[in-house]
Amino acid sequence: NAGVTQTPKFRILKIGQSMTLQCTQDMNHNYMYWYRQDPGMGLKLIYYSVGAGITDKGEVPNGYNVSRSTTEDFPLRLELAAPSQTSVYFCASSSIQGGNQPQHFGDGTRLSIL
């Protein structure tokens, strides 16, 4: 009963380094999302995908890239890490089937950039 799985759970990067945050879901959901949440703040949408091969920018896409080659996986790439990208990153997915389908969240990646 995995749901949405994110790796790693914690990471410390140096300024200018790059990394990929992994997200995979086993619920066959079409929609997947990446959010960031800064301390004491709400969720901000970075990118989302409505299916394999399709991605769209959210509210705060600068400094990030995504890909969606399979239904299950939606990795988030940071190319040149900056201190402003220190945050908690959540991946979520939802189903296209029917109405009133909520989002399911992974347990987050806590990223610090020093």
Add this chain to the structure above:
Amino acid sequence: RKEVEQDPGPFNVPEGATVAFNCTYSNSASQSFFWYRQDCRKEPKLLMSVYSSGNEDGRFTAQLNRASQYISLLIRDSKLSDSATYLCVVNSFGNQFYFGTGTSLTVIP
């Protein structure tokens, strides 16, 4: 105007109290509505969906008022374990979810 607005609180209530949160949304075409709970530094977790006729899950009651574009969450007989941030979420056009910034609740012994 923000898509979803919530009173950030904080709400500090004694155990056993009844507390209510409201949330307003701007898009009259919004289709689905949810309340999520988020504990400190954890992921948001679905508390309940909100249906047009209103719905109840134990001590929790959710209401939707489409005419006035707001949803509400009522918590009865508050427990210490109810302390969390409650997020109002509105879904428009199928794939877009809009989150409120959350309402902080602390239940005091």
